[in-house]
Amino acid sequence: MTAHNSTTHTGTAAPATRPAAPMTMAAALNAAIRDAMVDDPSVVLFGEDVGPLGGVFRVTDGLYAEFGETRVSDSPLAESGIIGTAIGMAIYGLRPVVEMQFDAFSYPAFEQIVSHVAKMRNRTRGRIQLPIVIRIPYAGDIGGVEHHSDSSEAYWAATPGLTGVTPSNPADAYSMLREAIASDDPVIFMEPKSRYWSKAELALPVRTAPMNQAVVVREGADVTLIAYGPTVKTAIATAELASEEGLSIEVIDLRSLSPFDDETVSASVRKTSRAAVIHEAAQFGGYGAEVAARLTERNFYYLSAPILRITGFDIPYPSPKLEEYFLPTPDRILAALGTWEWS
Amino acid sequence: MPHDCVMSLNVESAPVITQPAPTPLRLIDDAGLAVDPSEAGGFALPSPEILLGLYRRMVVARRFDVQVTALTRQGRLATYPSALGQEACEIAAVASLGALDWLFPTYRDSIALLTRGVPPEDILASFRGEWHSGYDYYQHKIAPQATPLATQALHAVGLATASKLKGDHTVALTLLGDGATSEGDAHEAFNFAAVWQAPVVFLVQNNQFAISVPLDKQMACRTIADKAIGYGMPGYFVDGNDVAAMYAVVSAAVDTARNGGGPSLVEGLTYRMEAHTNSDDPTRYRDSSDVDAWRGRDPIERLEKYLVSVGVLTDAERADITREAEDLAAATRECMTRTAVIDPLELFEHVYATPRTALAEQRDFLANEIAEHEAAAAKTTGESA
Numbered sequence: 001m002t003a004h005n006s007t008t009h010t011g012t013a014a015p016a017t018r019p020a021a022p023m024t025m026a027a028a029l030n031a032a033i034r035d036a037m038v039d040d041p042s043v044v045l046f047g048e049d050v051g052p053l054g055g056v057f058r059v060t061d062g063l064y065a066e067f068g069e070t071r072v073s074d075s076p077l078a079e080s081g082i083i084g085t086a087i088g089m090a091i092y093g094l095r096p097v098v099e100m101q102f103d104a105f106s107y108p109a110f111e112q113i114v115s116h117v118a119k120m121r122n123r124t125r126g127r128i129q130l131p132i133v134i135r136i137p138y139a140g141d142i143g144g145v146e147h148h149s150d151s152s153e154a155y156w157a158a159t160p161g162l163t164g165v166t167p168s169n170p171a172d173a174y175s176m177l178r179e180a181i182a183s184d185d186p187v188i189f190m191e192p193k194s195r196y197w198s199k200a201e202l203a204l205p206v207r208t209a210p211m212n213q214a215v216v217v218r219e220g221a222d223v224t225l226i227a228y229g230p231t232v233k234t235a236i237a238t239a240e241l242a243s244e245e246g247l248s249i250e251v252i253d254l255r256s257l258s259p260f261d262d263e264t265v266s267a268s269v270r271k272t273s274r275a276a277v278i279h280e281a282a283q284f285g286g287y288g289a290e291v292a293a294r295l296t297e298r299n300f301y302y303l304s305a306p307i308l309r310i311t312g313f314d315i316p317y318p319s320p321k322l323e324e325y326f327l328p329t330p331d332r333i334l335a336a337l338g339t340w341e342w343s
Numbered sequence: 344m345p346h347d348c349v350m351s352l353n354v355e356s357a358p359v360i361t362q363p364a365p366t367p368l369r370l371i372d373d374a375g376l377a378v379d380p381s382e383a384g385g386f387a388l389p390s391p392e393i394l395l396g397l398y399r400r401m402v403v404a405r406r407f408d409v410q411v412t413a414l415t416r417q418g419r420l421a422t423y424p425s426a427l428g429q430e431a432c433e434i435a436a437v438a439s440l441g442a443l444d445w446l447f448p449t450y451r452d453s454i455a456l457l458t459r460g461v462p463p464e465d466i467l468a469s470f471r472g473e474w475h476s477g478y479d480y481y482q483h484k485i486a487p488q489a490t491p492l493a494t495q496a497l498h499a500v501g502l503a504t505a506s507k508l509k510g511d512h513t514v515a516l517t518l519l520g521d522g523a524t525s526e527g528d529a530h531e532a533f534n535f536a537a538v539w540q541a542p543v544v545f546l547v548q549n550n551q552f553a554i555s556v557p558l559d560k561q562m563a564c565r566t567i568a569d570k571a572i573g574y575g576m577p578g579y580f581v582d583g584n585d586v587a588a589m590y591a592v593v594s595a596a597v598d599t600a601r602n603g604g605g606p607s608l609v610e611g612l613t614y615r616m617e618a619h620t621n622s623d624d625p626t627r628y629r630d631s632s633d634v635d636a637w638r639g640r641d642p643i644e645r646l647e648k649y650l651v652s653v654g655v656l657t658d659a660e661r662a663d664i665t666r667e668a669e670d671l672a673a674a675t676r677e678c679m680t681r682t683a684v685i686d687p688l689e690l691f692e693h694v695y696a697t698p699r700t701a702l703a704e705q706r707d708f709l710a711n712e713i714a715e716h717e718a719a720a721a722k723t724t725g726e727s728a
Contacts, residue, residue, distance in 0.1 A: 070508055078534070085535055087497070087501055088497065111491060121694065121696065123475040123476050124487055161695070163695070
């Protein structure tokens with residue numbers, strides 16, 4: 001990284017509001033980082049290929065040219081090094097936004113994330129805060145080879161001290177990433193790769209619900225489908241199919257995995273009395289187990305049926321030609337709902 | 344500093360880094376005699392006044408270390424990893440830093456904290472089991488003592504890089520052990536530092552044991568300092584029991600970093616005189632003859648001989664140093680008589696900056712449980728009265 005000097009271009013101010021335009025999730029994330037960097041000179045961005053290339057998914061496209069080497073830089077290819085140095089920068093007052101290039105490539109950084117990022121604030125009785133955003137492109141359905149399609153959210157969600165969020169659409173992508181960068185807590189920001197190219201009409205800087213809240217994205221009366229990240233689209237498609245058969249499905253986009261929005265989800269489950277959680281990750285010990293358990297503990301007497309988990313199988317993520325058999329589909333979800341006793 | 348390392352990503356233009364000497368650099372030998380300047384690697388012997396200051400700090404630090412080990416043997420501390428015999432490395436590290444520089448220590452470096460001004464009570468908070476760490480990091484510019492090996496080296500590189508990005512002149516120094524250099528994070532830290540030309544100094548205290556495993560089972564290269572060459576930074580192999588050499592080399596490395604010259608790796612060859620911790624039994628893996636030999640190379644006794652020979656360590660001075668050391672030992676014992684009262688509900692206070700409903704519920708649960716236990720205990724007491 002080159003040192004600060006007076007000729008460094010620090011970007012031009014972001015206009016207060018911009019006209020609505022169609023935008024992909026990748027572009028919305030890019031705009032969020034850019035706007036945050038304009039608003040706050042302590043925000044720095046680094047990781048593998050995030051510089052001139054703009055990231056392998058182009059999420060950081062143009063930021064190196066706009067902000068220069070002082071604020072945006074390629075790092076050596078070492079994930080523990082990326083997180084470890086981000087910790088030191090945060091201690092010194094910067095707000096690093098770093099990228100783990102693919103979900104499974106975050107594992108070399110596991111120790112730094114779990115032993116330091118998550119624990120520093122508690123260890124130091126609040127004296128040292130680590131406002132770091134760790135962006136992780138995650139999950140499958142992109143025809144990726146091995147190590148490019150993992151859903152690792154349960155590791156992060158199970159770690160006290162981490163905040164874990166995942167947007168499912170471009171508006172949330174912008175709003176939640178802005179909020180994550182502004183947060184004094186470290187945030188694992190999981191970006192569903194299969195949704196990078198999804199589009200929405202956005203007038204930036206768009207603000208959606210606070211990132212720690214779940215949102216009812218489709219109202220229904222009979223069943224609550226709980227989804228997040230890549231499976232929100234699947235859940236909505238399921239609800240549309242089901243409505244043709246006269247079944248009214250409510251879809252919740254969790255958005256935040258840690259913390260979990262008990263209030264919003266429990267209210268929905270109490271209304272519909274039936275719930276299923278959908279994720280790509282394997283079922284055993286997965287995030288859905290926590291959702292089912294805490295909803296049952298809190299709402300048992302409101303339930304008409306056991307809470308189901310419709311998830312990936314308990315196997316490593318398959319190769320591209322077989323992933324269609326692994327991922328939860330509307331048909332599989334509807335079939336699972338059909339196993340309930342409906343009376 | 345006798346090197347002209349200016350790293351560049353253009354490999355052809357990068358200067359060759361000279362291989363460190365195969366024998367440790369020393370400025371004062373085992374007998375307490377100054378070595379001939381021709382054998383001093385271009386480093387000047389620090390003045391008697393500087394050395395006297397280092398001597399005072401080493402004596403005081405050792406008194407603290409011995410006191411805390413004694414408290415641990417009495418069962419009054421959960422654990423204490425001693426740095427006995429490593430005072431030259433620890434004190435040279437701290438003495439080389441400026442007030443705005445940052446230190447990234449490990450669990451074995453408590454005397455470095457002490458020397459940089461952390462009160463004994465705050466150092467001992469973690470070893471007493473009160474909290475995982477307990478001092479004012481920003482006041483002292485010392486990161487929490489790291490337990491996972493080599494992880495703190497990356498934090499040091501990150502802080503140093505942030506200093507450089509901001510145009511500051513803050514330098515970071517991290518303390519590592521020989522075992523830690525086997526960790527992947529040590530490699531990543533050395534490499535990131537060299538590529539980013541971070542103003543950081545890696546001080547590896549080679550005390551020759553990782554708990555029980557000797558250095559020859561950690562690595563196959565000649566010295567730890569040699570490893571620096573592969574990263575494109577200078578490495579220095581130094582007698583870690585010679586505080587004069589350690590101070591001369593580390594302070595030169597700090598100056599180099601501060602002046603834009605990038606990182607350095609300094610290996611101090613020393614010996615862990617005590618067990619790894621109070622729960623370790625070193626007789627299972629090393630000979631007492633080895634320990635005795637190293638006792639003969641004691642860093643304090645060696646410097647003492649030199650200071651007496653040049654006439655700066657007077658009886659009055661010695662008495663004053665002893666008084667300071669004993670006062671500190673007394674203050675350390677005294678602080679153990681104070682029991683910190685920690686509210687168990689504080690367990691929930693610091694995990695997140697952003698409040699969480701679920702944590703508030705668990706906090707209330709614990710508060711109720713405590714209140715019920717207290718009420719039950721009060722009732723029992725009342726009945727038996």
